Amino acid sequence: MTRIVLFENIHPSAKEVFVAAGFNDVVTHASALSPDELNDALRGASLVGIRSRTHLDAALLADAPDLRAVGCFCIGTNQVDLDAAMLRGVPVFNAPFSNTRSVAELVLGEAILLLRRIPEKNARVHQGYWDKTAEGAFEARGKTLGIIGYGNIGSQVGTLAEAAGMRVLFHDIEAKLPLGNVRASAALKRLLGQSDVVTLHVPGGKATKNIMDAVTIAAMKPGAILINASRGSVVDIDALHAALLSGHLSGAALDVFPVEPKSVNEPLVSPLIGMQNVILTPHIGGSTQESQENIGREVAEKLVRYILSGTTKGAVNFPEIPYQEVAGTGRILHVHRNLPGAMGTLSNLMAEHGLNIVSQQLQTRGQIGYVISDVEGNVNDTVMSALRTHPITVRCDLV
Ligand code: NAI
Numbered sequence: 340m341t342r343i344v345l346f347e348n349i350h351p352s353a354k355e356v357f358v359a360a361g362f363n364d365v366v367t368h369a370s371a372l373s374p375d376e377l378n379d380a381l382r383g384a385s386l387v388g389i390r391s392r393t394h395l396d397a398a399l400l401a402d403a404p405d406l407r408a409v410g411c412f413c414i415g416t417n418q419v420d421l422d423a424a425m426l427r428g429v430p431v432f433n434a435p436f437s438n439t440r441s442v443a444e445l446v447l448g449e450a451i452l453l454l455r456r457i458p459e460k461n462a463r464v465h466q467g468y469w470d471k472t473a474e475g476a477f478e479a480r481g482k483t484l485g486i487i488g489y490g491n492i493g494s495q496v497g498t499l500a501e502a503a504g505m506r507v508l509f510h511d512i513e514a515k516l517p518l519g520n521v522r523a524s525a526a527l528k529r530l531l532g533q534s535d536v537v538t539l540h541v542p543g544g545k546a547t548k549n550i551m552d553a554v555t556i557a558a559m560k561p562g563a564i565l566i567n568a569s570r571g572s573v574v575d576i577d578a579l580h581a582a583l584l585s586g587h588l589s590g591a592a593l594d595v596f597p598v599e600p601k602s603v604n605e606p607l608v609s610p611l612i613g614m615q616n617v618i619l620t621p622h623i624g625g626s627t628q629e630s631q632e633n634i635g636r637e638v639a640e641k642l643v644r645y646i647l648s649g650t651t652k653g654a655v656n657f658p659e660i661p662y663q664e665v666a667g668t669g670r671i672l673h674v675h676r677n678l679p680g681a682m683g684t685l686s687n688l689m690a691e692h693g694l695n696i697v698s699q700q701l702q703t704r705g706q707i708g709y710v711i712s713d714v715e716g717n718v719n720d721t722v723m724s725a726l727r728t729h730p731i732t733v734r735c736d737l738v
Contacts (some may be wrong), residue, residue, distance in 0.1 A: 340364055341646060342405075345388040347371050349412045350635030353388060360643040362386075371413065378402055386642050388412050393712050397423035407736060408432065410451075410638040414625070421656035428674035428734025430640040430657035437489055437633035438625030442540075442568050443495035445505065447626050449592035450536045451479050451620065453564045458590070459615040461548075475589065477535075485534030487550065488541035488569065489515045489526065496538060499523045501724055508533060511735030531558040543570035554577040561587055568624040570592040580610040583617065592618035606677055649711045649738055651702075657710040658702030669698035669718035670711060671738035675731045677708045684731050685710060692722035707733055 343357055343365045345552045354365050371392035381403040388410040389395065394449060395409060409419055411433040424431050435738045451580055452458060454477045463470050484692060485498045486493045489509035498518055510530045517523055524530035527550075531537060537559060551565065552575040559565065565588055567574045582588040590707040593611065597624060600607055612618045614675045649672040650662040653657040671689075675681045682701060689696060694716040701710045718737060726735040 342366065342383050343386040343388070343642075344368070344384040345412075346377075346380075346393045347412075349388050349390065349391040351706075352632045352635035353412065353639040356426050356636055356639035356643060360647065360724055361491045362643070374399070381406065386410065386646065388638065388642075389695070391418055393418060395419045395424070396684060398520045400424055400427055400429065404491050408642055412634050412638045414708040416655050419656075421633075423574070425656045425683075425705070426602070426733065428707070429652050430645060430654035432645070432654055433636055433673065434634040435653075436628035436639040437637050438627070439491045439495050441627040441630045442624040443499055443593065444493045445620070446496050446538050446592075447491075447499045449566055449618050450484065450500070450505075450538070450564065451591060452502070453590035453616070454479055454482065455537070456616070457589070458556045458618055460613045465510075477502075478700075480636055482535040483508060483533050485510070485524070485530040485537045487511075487530070487537065487539045489517075489523075490519075490540060492569075493540035494518055494521075496540065505536075525573055527555065527556050531555060532560060534563060535560060536564045538566040539569045540574060541569055547573050549575045549578075550612060551572065551575060551579065553581070556588070562589045564592075565590065566592045569594075570598060571596040576609060576611065583611070583614060590616040590618075594620045594624045595622055598695050632682070641722075647738065649716045653708065656704075658704040658707065660700050660702050660709060663700065663711070665738065667695075668716045669694075669716075670713050670736065671718065671723075671725075671726065672734075672736045672737070673710045673712065673726060674719045674733040675708050675710070676733060677703045678731065681708055681731050682710070683731065685712070685726075688725055688729060689714060689722070692716075692725060694718065694722060 341362050343362055348369050357365050372409045378399060384406055385405055390413045391621050400423050405504055406429055406430060408732045409431045416433050417432055419431050421431055456476050483506045486497055486509040489511040500507050501519045508524045510524045510527045511522060537601060538685060550573045556578050579591060641653055647663055651657045651659050652661045672683055694714040696714045697715055699712045701708060726732060
């Protein structure tokens, strides 16, 4: 029986996928559990679904010998000891694309609101002023949007912005196929000098830290708008603050911050608080009902595909083997230490037990190798036990 345990109120779309695939033993928990409770809950679980608050460290993974795969029903996977999971033959999956559209829609919406100075106008009406001036208010149509980082989100933003009549430029460190009429800008400075709205969609990390600092912000068009819904580290907030105060930039929208509050009661600390031409949101770019539902489905489908066919496409810590139809009378999933001769050993073990290999796929990653073997013959307990107990074996399962 494949027991599936889901923590942290994962969207019901996940359970629907499991049940539709014939996995009915699904236990759900509304929240994250304490380490002791988690330890108990993991016992006997074949598949586990978590979000960001459940930490699966090496000790917990070692104490869950039945665990075959982990689904992170979110983008990040830092909460799992990925190497420890890999060394136990446990692939970890996540949902890198499920909230792409949600972020892209927010960015386009903010660009339009800021071009029209709606945040300030909204605040003025709330304060009792009926100021109907058109000064400083512009249509999005015909304006230029500059996208820094033309990956999943950046390219979606470009598509939406073109539909609203904007000219779109992008700058990326990799060569990317432009969608629609979007144009690549090899030089960041050129993009900054041409764009009425600049939006950032790069990863975090050292290479992108403060991409927007005093120098690059100064290179933006006077009166331009800056939007950041990527990572808090990519914009120098003091430099942005100074550019907004001086009027060099007319507005900004930030969904991410260098230091973000850890709970609902902890306030954000930022010099931008109180500025009426700045939209501040609490890192909710990807948080919509649709994205939660998509995440539930996307990760559950990856887990089901792994259990039913051994496919590890999209695993973040594991050799990736794409889907192939099952051939032969049985499919054996074998994870081994990545050492010379491992394949020979595996093939010999199968031959010794009368199994003929119909097809075999191998991928290695770091210290482990992963082989999917479709075989003809009687895949009984004796052969599975021989495979499982061999010194090269990390883990071995039958589909
Ligand atoms: P992605 O990996 O698909 O795209 C990132 C792009 O940035 C790639 O094309 C890459 O080549 C490019 N890039 C990397 N370094 C660059 C540099 N120095 N200059 C120019 N381009 C560079 O990532 P995706 O899915 O589009 O996510 C983008 C960002 O959005 C990430 O930082 C992610 O963490 C963040 N994000 C924020 C959310 C929110 O709620 N606000 C939700 C989801 C993602």
